Amino acid sequence: FDVVFLGSGVSTAIPTIRHVLDMNMEGQYQCPVCHHALNTPNSKNRRNNVSVAVVFEAQDGSKKCIMVDAGKTMRHACLEQLPQFGVSSVNALFLTHGHADAVLGLDDIRDLQISERVEVEDRGNPGQMVHGFRVVSGPIPIFMTQETMATLSGVFPYLLSPPRYLDEVNNVIERRIACIKPQVIEERCSLNVDGLPVQCFPVFHGGDYVSLGFNFGSPGQFVYISDVKVIPPESMEYLRSLPRIKTFVIDCLDHEGIWSHMGLREAISVCKELNPETVYFTGMCCSFGLHDDTEALLLSMGLTNYSLAFDGLCLK
DSSP states (O other): OEEEEEEOBOTTOBSOHHHHHHHHHHSSOSOHHHHHHHHSTTOTTOBOBSEEEEEEEOTTSOEEEEEEOOOTTHHHHHHHHGGGGTOOOOOEEEOSOSSHHHHTTGGGGGGGSOEEEEEEEOTTSTTOEEEEEEETTOOEEEEEOHHHHHHHHHHOHHHHSOOOEEETTTTEESSOSOOEEEEEOOSSEEEEETTEEEEEEEEESSTTOEEEEEEESSTTSEEEEOSOSBOOHHHHHHHHHSSSOSEEEEEOOSSSOBTTBOOHHHHHHHHHHHOOSEEEEESBOGGGOOHHHHHHHHHHTTOTTEEEOOTTOEEO
16 A cells, blocks of 8 residues: 555644744745745645555555544645545545544545535425435545534534435435545554454553554554654553554654654654654654754664655655
């Protein structure tokens, strides 16, 4: 399978609105990272909210796409990246947790589904036809913890409630909203989505607040932890039990980190313990520095198999 980074940045995304507006106050840019992101075409410093798309061939030969998280910048990220990789719809969505940068794009999930406007008979008025929308690709399963489900029920009650069907057998709904199939999962579980194995495990994203990490594919093939401050012992034991991890993606906010995100030293410490073949940091803030400068720093530290992820990066 291929992994496409739809986003690799912090919740505010980069450039931040604040740093762009600061120019109006000071007359010059105060943040070189945001300046580069705003003014340089295809800048690797321009970062949407953390998210990846896992694109693979199903057992029937069809192309499938699993997305992880749908944050505030999801619409822009999908418009930028998905057409380049031949993705026509998303077949499943995993949510790491219930924060804004992971879920606030859910309303636009409807545009990741294939639908068409149709006429069907009005069940309340036989012989009368009404317009509806047939979701050709079917309801999209969204996998999340019970805690995330509770958050979404408050934020998106119209999505989490069953849609009003005009013809449920043929997935015809009254309004063109996202047609989803919420799937509450345990924090630690194994799933199979269209033939692709997915292992979920919990990490702590500040205090004891749980965010999910994932292993996609065979054990150790692709491990993704986008939002973490502490990896609890049981999850660390699971990661140590894997064959040498081929590709390891881990949260690294900046040099220092904060209460809910790892900093560079913490992320490196985890990576050295697990010794993956290749490491990519994600979830960066502009205070981490320019992309190329930080890559040079990693190289100077002897971390030759470490890199910063960037939006549009595709791992084969």
